Amino acid sequence: MSALLQVEGLAKSYGGVHAVRGVSFALDAGTILALIGPNGAGKSTCFNMLNGQIRPNAGSIKLEGQEIVGLPPRAVWRRGVGRTFQITATFPSMTVRENVQVALLSFHHKLWAMVGYAGAAHRPEADRLLALVGMEAQAERPCGELAYGDLKRLELAIALANNPKLLLMDEPTAGMAPKERVDLMRLTAKIAREKGIGVLFTEHDMDVVFEHADAVMVLNRGELIATGTPEQVRRDPQVRAIYLGEGLLYDAKHREGSAA
Amino acid sequence: MEFLLVQALSGLASAASLFLVASGLSIIFGVMRIVNFAHGAFYMLGAYVAFTLTDRFAGPLGFWGGILVACLVVAAVGALMEMLLLRRIYHAPELFQLLATFGVTLMVEDIVVLIWGAEDLMGPRAPGFTGAVTVFGRLVPSYDFLLIALGPIVLGLLWLLFHGTRWGVLVRAATQDRDMVASLGVNQKWLFTSVFALGVFLAALGGALQIPRTTVSHAMDLSIIVEVFVVVVIGGLGSVTGAFVAAILVSELNAFGILVLPKISMVMVFLVMAVVLVVRPWGLFGKPEGTPRAAAGLSIRPWRPMSALERMGVAVAILVAASLPVFAGNYALSVGTEILVFVLFAASLHFLMTVGGLASFGHAAYFGLGAYGAAFMVKFLGAPMELALLVGPLLGLAGAVLFGWFCVRLSGVYFAMLTLAFAQIAWSVAFQWVEVTGGDNGMLGIWPSKWASSPQGFFWLTLAIVVIGVGVLRMLVFSPFGYGLRAARDSTLRSEAIGIDRKSTQWAAFIVAGTFAGIAGALFAFLKGSVFPENLAIPTSVDGLVMVLLGGIETVSGAVIGAIVYKALAIWLMSKTELSKLVLGGVIVVLVVAFPKGIVGFLEDLRHRRRRPPAPDGAGPEAAGYVAKVEAAE
Amino acid sequence: MKLEVSGLNSHYGPAHILFDVGFEVGAGEVVALLGRNGAGKSTTFRSVVGLVAQRTGQIRFEGEDVSRLPTYEVVRRGLGYVPEDRRIFTELTVEENFTVGRQPPRAGVATWTPERIYELFPNLGEMRKRPGGQMSGGEQQMLTIGRTLMGNPSLVLLDEPSEGLAPKIVEQMADAILTMKREGLSIVISEQNLHFAKLISDRAYIIEKGRIRFSGTMAELEANPEVRDAYLAV
Structure with a gap:
């Protein structure tokens, strides 16, 4: 069986500077893959190429065997790719539920309907998605006044509206309190495993990475320097030298086997 | 040679x-x-x-x-x-x-x-x-x-x-x-x-x-500013070199355009600008704008459909308006009709600007095109009012289809400047193509059919059309299409990531807004019995902007209130002073500085404040979330 | 005291971010402000230099109350600020970036010239005409510090100078900060990386949810693992 996502030789350069080069990897349905690396290593560029925001100079991105390079983000979404952003992108002028309803209307190809009240459309489905992320109690609140952690959860609900096969999460826990981080990632992992969704996420918090990822890729200067289980990556001397350092930046329980 | x-x-x-x-x-x-x-x-x-x-x-x-x-x-x-x-x-x-x-x-x-x-x-x-x-x-x-x-x-x-x-x-x-x-x-x-x-x-x-x-x-300001906008749009905002190259390009196009198309030489320049914008939306020497500022109309208080009480209030207001001919004189009725026409015009601009987040500085183009469309029907085809009112606005629609296709490729100030430029093309065509439009002399004798020719009759006709028009626009706001449009306005990033085609959605909104402006324009032609190039000139566009702004840009119903207040004020002022531009300009400046949320926005703020006291200071989850967001965004 | 901050309260819109934050910095001291992402470190620095509009509290710099002064006036008195995301001018060359930061010499404070900054960061000397946008993250971090030094400050606020940098560059950064200290500068760094902070700091404050939770010497912090574990996500 071929992988859900198969990336081959992805490359992008800006004005002669290689932001990403020769990145290849595969992701299976129901697994969680983390992409880590120092700032400016090309993680965001990688992500933006995967969902069509940036067009790569070279390489192939296959979703269930179909090429998606060159498609705009909205077409990539139609193929079943959900996405959350590092700095949340939601619709602040709408209520929490309406945010999800718009995504559902789009999924059901109904956004061109000019009659009918959109606030009444797909309500049960929207509420079910909100319940899934634990936001059902806040459905009527204006999205613009949500706490940051709640916005992240709302984004997850929006990203799930098209029954995605693949979920791209760019620093899903950035700016959240430690407990919120753990909760959000547990929730994501649970949903992913239940629904067989492949998840690719970038993250700076090594606790999150080592706790939840099935596999970890390390990007440095645009190139993958290591891929493997969290355990393998943690022990990789090159990764330690370039990124993890002496292991002082994450929990001791993830540090067994390291020199420190 | x-x-x-x-x-x-x-x-x-x-x-x-x-x-x-x-x-x-x-x-x-x-x-x-x-x-x-x-x-x-x-x-x-x-x-x-x-x-x-x-x-x-x-x-x-x-x-x-x-x-x-x-x-x-x-x-x-x-x-x-x-x-x-x-x-x-x-x-x-x-x-x-x-x-x-x-x-x-x-x-x-x-x-x-x-x-x-x-x-x-x-x-x-x-x-x-x-x-x-x-x-x-x-x-x-x-x-x-x-x-x-x-x-x-x-x-x-x-x-x-x-x-x-x-x-x-x-x-x-x-x-x-x-x-x-x-x-x-x-x-x-x-x-x-x-x-x-x-x-x-x-x-x-x-x-x-x-x-x-x-x-x-004293007219040299508007004639140069439009050309200058064209130059900076072609050259790229912020680039001095771009301004230099584009100024030469535009001047040469003007110099030779006169030889090729003596009547409508401006059109050449605008065609070049359109091509440049399609190929390089930020101009020849400009750079793409980093983070766009929040679009106009963004409110964090979600809009709701009207409650039963509010619906009743609207019904009463319409009834009161409909009874106006019973006690008002002819002059008052013609003023009332003009106000109604501008209510529809402002509502159409509001749809584009507030719901779509696209602030057009040339919305009068579609108003004027609708007016000329009606006039052409009457003058060239001898059509009766009923047919002219139906077909005339289609010229506004056609203009919106054409111009809108270019405009929605841009956003923010580029969008505003391009809409202004297109409106000026429409204006210069109306002004210079004397054989067809009568140029400065306009087209006269566009009168309503007999049954609607009395001030009362035309008032009722206008009221009916405007009520239906505003009703349809409001229905669109709350329809799935309206939500998609707001989504594209709120966050381009997110809307593209959930499958919304921003350009097509905004183009459709542009066409809707242009069509309703065209309907208002056609009504206006029959109200005045004439059309003139002024109908699509910059001051008319700005009138619309001020109406929306005065009503409150973040509200659903502000445009209607704004149009009524502003038009009544403007007609009254014109009758009182010779220096109407001075007064009007002053009003705009004061409005922008002192009253940025408009009348309805101000009232809503008051109501909101009374209903919910501000949250007490404290490290609530909201505040904590906000810190993280702000710090993450920094 | 070089810098005394007390009762600092800051708001962004409706959100209350800082609660009675207070700290002090002695002449020639290196002080670390430690805390997690979103704890309020950046807001504290921005508040001190007057970049946060809604702010109350007292900020005394060299004995003078600067809390009501606009940002540029605070900076002109010798309080330098290096923001967290570097914010170099990408279109300007290294030399031009320095030109923007240049201020007249100040009595009793080390005077910086581009040449002296190239001594501190030799990498920069090799790329004087290069636009800032074409430099690596580490070089940009050096440039942003150098640019602030051109204002001849007597105290510098450094917001997360180690963030996103390779360990090798972080070591260089630590050396540079210690050199600046030897020149007599007072320095406040905000950090999440305790390891880096330990290399250079004399004292530390821990901030969490907009409140100062701990203050003491690095040795005292070392002796208090429970404090460290409670407030720092290390």
């Missing part, structure tokens, strides 16, 4: 002034992110002040000294405007800044007439450059050669200023990151004031140098 060369020289000479004004606009935008609509007014002031000074002090010293002093005086006026007005609105949405500077433009137009009179003025010739040079047997004014040389000289001086002085380096730094410049100990207030003064100086110089070539008139 010789003739073409001479024509090219004349184009180059015209390019000089255009470049001066456009570079000033571009520099100001680059640093302050303000599109200074009043730039044309400063150009005009430069010409008038230079006229007075050179008229009084003869001789070479008097002339050249007079021009220099005139520019300095106008630059000082500009600095004053920056300090008194712009400093208050730096953090307001772009639309408000455009409107405020437009208000200043209106005021200057009346002030100029007050000081210098309405007659065109003939300035002196430039001492030492009064003769002509023979080029291939044709005479070319020697002054033209001076202007041709001046363009590259100013470009070079500006380059030196920006790359060779500390002030220039500071300005370039501030263009990228204003707060960081302040964090390095630079007083950015004065930096801004000096940049603004430099930009205004260049505009005034462009105007002052025109006096030996053309007459000085």
Whole structure:
């Protein structure tokens, strides 16, 4: 069986500077893959190429065997790719539920309907998605006044509206309190495993990475320097030298086997 | 061949002034992110002040000294405007800044007439450059050669200023990151004031140098500002080199366009601009804008459909309006009908601007096209009113289909400037194509059918159409389409990531708005019995903007209230004063500075505040979330 | 005291971010402000230099109350600020970036010239005409510090100078900060990386949810693992 996502030789350069080069990897349905690396290593560029925001100079991105390079983000979404952003992108002028309803209307190809009240459309489905992320109690609140952690959860609900096969999460826990981080990632992992969704996420918090990822890729200067289980990556001397350092930046329980 | 060369020289000479004004606009935008609509007014002031000074002090010293002093005086006026007005609105949405500077433009137009009179003025010739040079047997004014040389000289001086002085380096730094410049100990207030003064100086110089070539008139501001917008849009906002190249391009197109399409030479220029924008949406030398500012109309208080009580209130209001003919006289009825027409016009603009987040500065184009469409039906096909009212607006729709396709490729100020430019094309076609449109004389005798010809009958007809029109627009706001449109406005990133085609959605909204404006225009033609080029001119577009703004840009119903209040006020003011532009401009400026949320927005704020006391200070989850968001965004 | 901050309260819109934050910095001292992402470190620095509009509290710099002064006036008195995301002017060359930061010499404070900054960061000396946008993250971090030094400050606020940098560059950064200290500068760094903070700091404050939770010497912090574990996500 071929992988859900198969990336081959992805490359992008800006004005002669290689932001990403020769990145290849595969992701299976129901697994969680983390992409880590120092700032400016090309993680965001990688992500933006995967969902069509940036067009790569070279390489192939296959979703269930179909090429998606060159498609705009909205077409990539139609193929079943959900996405959350590092700095949340939601619709602040709408209520929490309406945010999800718009995504559902789009999924059901109904956004061109000019009659009918959109606030009444797909309500049960929207509420079910909100319940899934634990936001059902806040459905009527204006999205613009949500706490940051709640916005992240709302984004997850929006990203799930098209029954995605693949979920791209760019620093899903950035700016959240430690407990919120753990909760959000547990929730994501649970949903992913239940629904067989492949998840690719970038993250700076090594606790999150080592706790939840099935596999970890390390990007440095645009190139993958290591891929493997969290355990393998943690022990990789090159990764330690370039990124993890002496292991002082994450929990001791993830540090067994390291020199420190 | 010789003739073409001479024509090219004349184009180059015209390019000089255009470049001066456009570079000033571009520099100001680059640093302050303000599109200074009043730039044309400063150009005009430069010409008038230079006229007075050179008229009084003869001789070479008097002339050249007079021009220099005139520019300095106008630059000082500009600095004053920056300090008194712009400093208050730096953090307001772009639309408000455009409107405020437009208000200043209106005021200057009346002030100029007050000081210098309405007659065109003939300035002196430039001492030492009064003769002509023979080029291939044709005479070319020697002054033209001076202007041709001046363009590259100013470009070079500006380059030196920006790359060779500390002030220039500071300005370039501030263009990228204003707060960081302040964090390095630079007083950015004065930096801004000096940049603004430099930009205004260049505009005034462009105007002052025109006096030996053309007459000085109180309409020269609007004619140049549209060309300047075209130049900076083609060249790229913020790029002085772009302004230089585009000024030459536009001037040459004008010079040769007259030979190819004598009647509608402007159209050539706009076609080139359209092509440039499609290929490079941020102009030839411009850079894509980083993070766009929040679109107009963004409210964090979600809109709700009306409650039963509110529906009843609306029904009562319509009934009251419908009973107006029973007790009101003919004059009051015609005023009432005009107000209704503008309610529909404002509601259509509101749909585009508030719901779609696209602030159009040329919405009158579709109003005027609808009016002309109705007039064509009556005049050329002898159609009755009923048919003309149905078919006429289709011309507005067609215009919106065509222009909208280009406009939705852009956003923010680029969108505003492009809509303005397209409206000016429509206007110049109506103005110049005398055989079809009657030009300045307009088209007369567009009267309603007999059954609707009484003031009462036409009032009721208009009321019915406007109520249905506004109702349909409101239904669209709450329809799935309206939600998709708001989604595209709220977050382009997110809407593209959930499969929304932003451009198509916004294009559709543009067409809807244009069509309803066209309906209003067709009604207006039958109300007045005539159509004129003014119907699609800039002041009509701005009337619409002010109505939406006055009502409250973040609200659903503001446009209706704004249109009623503003139109009634404007009609009353016109009957009271000769200086309507001065008063109107003043009202706009005060409105933008003191009352940015509009009437309905203000009332909603009051209601909201009473209902929910502000959350007490404390580290609630909200506050904690907010810190993280702010810090993450920094 | 070089810098005394007390009762600092800051708001962004409706959100209350800082609660009675207070700290002090002695002459020639290196002080670390430690805390997690979003704890309020950046807001504290931005508040001190007057970049946060809604702010109350007292900020005394060299004995003078600067809390009501606009940002550029605070900076001109010798309080330098290096923001967290570097914010170099990408279109300007290295030399031009320095030009923006240049201020007249100040009595009793080390005077910086581009040449002296190239001594501190030799990498920069090799790329004087290069636009800031074409430099690596580490070089940009050096440039942003150098640019602030051009203002001849007597105290510098450094917001997360180690963030996103390779360990090798972080070591260089630590050396540079210690050199600046030897020149007599007072320095406040905000950090999440305790390891880095330990290399250079004399004292530390821990901030969490907008409140100062701990203050003491690095040795005292070392002796208090429970404090460290409670407030720092190390």
